[in-house]
Amino acid sequence: MTEWRYLVNDNRGTLLAIAIFVVMFTIYVSNHPAGLTSNVVTTASNKGVLLAFVAMAQTLVVLTAGIDLSVGMIFVLTNCLASGLVFGTALETTIGVVAVLGAGLGCGALNGLIVIYGRLQPIVTTIATGAVFYGIALALRPVPGGEVNPVLADALTGKLFGFFPASLATLILVVLVVWIPFRRSVLGRAAYAVGSSDQAAYMSGVPIKAGKFAAYALGGLLASIGGLFLTFFTYSGEASAANGNTYTLFAIAAVVLGGVSLYGGVGSAIGAIFGALAFRTIGDLLFVFDLEPLWQPLFQGVVLFAAVCLGSLRLIQVRNRLEYFR
Amino acid sequence: MSSDHLSQTSRVPMFRRIDPAVLIAFGCIVALLLVGSLYSSSFLSPEYLLQQLKVASFLGVIATGMMMVILLGHIDLSVPWVVAVGGMMSTAMAAYGPLGEALAIPFGVLCGVILGLVSGIGVAYLRIPSMIITLAVNAVAQGLMVVHTGGFSPQDAASGAMRYLATGFIIPGVPNAVLVWGVVGAVAVFVLTRTTFGRSIYGIGNQERAAYLSGIDARRAVMLVFATAGGLSAFGGVLLAGYASKAAQAMGDPYLLPAIAAVVLGGTSILGGRGTYLGTVAGVILITLLQSILSVMQMPEAGRQIIYGAVIVAMLLLYGREKLLR
Amino acid sequence: EGPEIVAGPAADAECFVPWSADTKFFKYPAKEGPYRIALANGYIANTWRIQMIKTAKAYAEQPEVAEKLEEFKVVSTGEDVAAQISAINNFIDSGYDAIVVNAQNPKAFAPVIKRAKDAGVILVAFDNILDTEDAINVNVDQKGLGVLWGEWLAKHLPDGGKILEVRGVQGTSVDRDRHEGVHETLNATGKTWEIVEVDGKWDDPTAQKVTADAIAVHKAFDGITAQGGDTGIVQAMIDAGHPMVPFGGETENGFRKFCAEYSDKGLKCSSAGTGPAQVAVAIKTAIAALEGQVVPQSVKLPTAIVEDPNFKEGENFYPGQSDNFFVGNSFPTCGINFTAQEIMGQSEAND
């Protein structure tokens, strides 16, 4: 019984994110002209999964009490790279995929190295490296274009067994292969520990550097999975700074909606995934409600604002004002 | 021993030692100009330098607000659209006859203050992380401006006063914009160093809990800082509108990341509690020069981004890195 | 599935001008009206897009158009291509008859185009068009604009000279096409041109800033060409006391105001572009296609050009109005005759 209470307590943020998502998605689907069809779910899933990958990437870094303002640019860079590498024969395609993932890992690792050994603040470091990544993307792809292995792309953006979104399946697979092992590993724990209190972590002999490095590098990897997926989704690459910044900011929103603390040490990528899906559903609501076109951005802003304020409800319970100030 | 310490304390330095970060930033400015002058001697011409100073003053005003927020240990991501709101609302007001002309500037700033206040209430009273509430406010502000442009009087010409403030000359040779920045900066320095409000900002940035227990109304102070930052962003927008003679939606976009980078390059700790305004001045000039020199040197956009990012990282590494635990 | 490829000419040959001699013509199976048409817009927060959306709504509300439409829905998805693709997918799944799109990225829509084709939904792209033969493109000759500006400069500077080229957002095809048009034209003259490129991002403040920088460093230019942000550029010239020189630029109202005002000081302008009203042409094309009329796969839009000394107050620019809107807002050959003022100027409504 108490065990159960601890379980809920440990995952409160995630559970709240799931609840928000379920409510929003229910509103969306029940108002959708086509209803809950496998097409509608696949469309929603394809779009949501893209952000979910980037949000997962952001989560890893945020857990260490850092922030990665370059995730969006890694996403864009790997998109450009994939549009030039991931096609041809099965072997060529495979090599391309590996190269793209490696590039993402490398970008994340670079961030990690600068933050850890350069001892710079993550926020400025990643603003700067973000500019570098974008520059490289632009050099690779001065105008939109490129191609991608259509068989692979269709398979991953289509449906499994005729009804289950393949993108969702990929997301679940990535969670199982990347997130869960990380969460359970010594490095993952180190990442949480540093985020919660780096001083205490150091004193406790936690492998701080390795933990942080793993978080940044895997963050880069996850962002590149996102970039790869964008390529599958769009059959092309585009060095769009606006797109990169959009994803960076959306990922932060998703992470917060997902119950991950920006102060580090608290939260889970699962929460962030549902945060991302919920955030995407805000945009989808435009589709089912007949809003004046020029009022749509305001509507989205207000819904985001409301969702963000939702977390403050817990303040009502606060009895000790010191809890306001962490 | 005790007489010893007394003699020391009675010599309280009126001027604190200049932060090494500030010296390095100014050093970098000189270095940049020298590099630029290798390309063209015009980089050392008074016209060019004044032009840079004038352009820097817009970023300077915006970065002043950003610095105060960062001193609290928070961040303001609502800069892009609050700047736009400042520009667009002041020009809109300017359309309403002579009274409108007179009220244009205060009204634009007031709109920024209101948006800042909303962020501030979210951060201070609802305890929403600043990163996410300001993102939401930015989205709402964008929505409002889209509605405004589409549905209401799209008058967007700056009033004469705005033009004069941004481009005129009271002192021959010194653009008014620079004077305006000078005044804003002087007030900021005074507030930060000589007033209880300024002391509270540093105190809260270092340890909000302790500040609260010291009987400071910490939450009100935080709210006011965000309101001030909103007002300054909007004022930056007013100046920009004066500079360009008109307001446009995207006018604030290029100011968010540079404002953060400038503040941090100036030695202000992104974690709050530490930093001097002189540093911010140096950071603003540095960023402005860097962007301008890269642009004028005809570097392709891709190379420009890469160099921009690399220079920021290199400079931060120069500053000496954060203290190690050991 | 899909349209029948037929021989031209198009039903409304004056309006539906084929892009080139080898442009295909489509004849879709005629559908029973009224139709459900959707507009999938991407980015919204700039004047051009806002004007475009208002024009689209205004066009759809015109009686002769409205009677053919059961529903006209607009969704703006922001800068994210994936969201726009999803929106189109949603429109397809919800059974819309035609979808008009201003694409965030010309290459990204291949899978959606295929889905639309399979579902018998007509896709019409405008402004930022789609790189495909399977959808209808309402096309602006971006490179042609560059050529036009290049020729204008070459005409006014017969001996070549130093040109400031203020580009748009790098990484987009519009920027590249216009840029290439200018360069190819100038190079073809055989004269000596020194071209200084800066990035104005189609945005007045940015363009103004980079122009001011360029003037401070390079002192003087003999001619200027810009893809946007032109009002800011002239402003920067005024602020820096730069002499007025020939200028090839876009159609912003503010720019044209300056062109008229400073013509005698040497600001000889060519102001050309295609206004946001092209959305109306796209909708018109979609309706025609749904009705089973013959339409070209690629429609060539006329360019609205005004050149010095033809700037006329109240006709092709409006001194009392905002600087920001794009003046060319009518396509008489298509029967689309909104003035920008009608769409954006609310002065009558507000007073």
Place this chain on the structure above:
Amino acid sequence: MAPSEPLFRMEGISKRYGGVHALEKAELAVEAGRIHALLGENGAGKSTLIKVMSGVVAPDEGRMTLDGREIAFDSPAAANRAGIVCIFQELSLIPDLSVADNIAISNPPTRFGLIDRRRQRRIAEDALARAGAEDIHPRALVKDLPLSRRQMVEIAKALARDPRILILDEATSALTQADVTRIFDVLKRLRADGLALLYISHRMHEITELADDCTVFRNGRNVATYLAGTKTDNEVVEMMIGREYSHIFPAKPETADMRKPPVLEVRNLSWNDRVKDISFAVRPGEVVGLGGLDGQGQRELLLALFGVLRGVTGDLIIDGKPTTISSPRFAKSERVGMALIPEDRKTEGLMLPMSVRDNLSFATLDRLSRGGIIDTAAEHAKIEEMIRLLAIRTAGTGIPVGALSGGNQQKVVIAKWLMRGPRIILLNDPTRGIDVGTKQEIYQLLRRLADAGDAIIFYSTDYDELIGCCDRVLVLYDGAVKRELIGDGITEHALVASALNIDEGNGGGAMAATVAAGT
């Protein structure tokens, strides 16, 4: 033959911070199977020495040997591997992780490369049991535990590493007597098992009870090493402070003046099940102690008085007038005149990176400014005055307060509030981790303030302090006042008995007045 080599030896260890010699050619030898106490006033170098020993700080010079072999550590982890485990003065627990995660943090059990949570749970339960803290749930998050429980977790965590040398740097400073007793049993058992223990504490009676060997530090050097029990307390203290040492507690006035009306009166104060129906009154000149086991509602009571808690019920009467205090800001105002010396100076009392000056004047800025503009001359004068009054040792007012020793930091917290001249002073365990000399100064200061007419409420986890300083003591148990002890009735026995909620049957607290609990 030379006597057998000790288990661990440090020779000629020096460490400088800027101009400060934290350690200067310090020596230490530690034997297996013995408890070795380190004594010394604040800033003597004890913490620095054990930081060197446990790999947190790299020494400038000197050598260390373990089992006769020379060693050097480049991180705490390396020291851990060599069997040296330290419980630091600042807790090294990770707040957002569970107790079990924390206990297994440095060496979690793994299976297939992933952490085996079931085994980790068993290890944690085991360690908690060995530390005598079975009441702590292994899944609880550390941040949800009160300080005393966290310290128990810290000890369990150290035990889980099977150390050869266990170092406790003021590890008991936050613990109550009951916990300390349990810990002592554990430590004695470990000694019997052949571990070497190094024990730092400012509480003399703990050292008397526990230590086999003692080394006294002063100014970064070890000035004496002796067998426990061979010196009197007075001799030891004199070695520590390098001067004569007399009475530690100031004399109490015979009786507090009961005729004066109370400054502060509390009636039926309750909050959230943590504070239950508490009533009492404090007169000017009185020092009222709060006693009891740690975490019985004493902190909450102080916070409730200071306006920090929401939803407090009951009446608060200041100067005979009912008053509602809803914020520290109001609490410190002229109308109330209250000050709170908070529990944790690092997060609640000070802004460590800010200067001594800024910290000292922070709570008084409203008085030192006009129209929001600070009168710097007045500020300086006031700061100088406070530094002199409390004899704060600092190299200048411009240096960060974090650079002061803990004792001096604590003085800054107190000075910061005294600067306002409060009438009601609440103190939350103000002498934790403070050396004897400083403590004595604080006691005297409190008495002087009381004599000058201030009302003082003083919570302490140290019974000696309550006995030595207070005119009355309210002993709290489970959020309610269990007993009120007055004057000579404040004895260790009475304090312990009522704290443990043992019925007072067999004498000891003859003068104790029993207050019905929870009425």
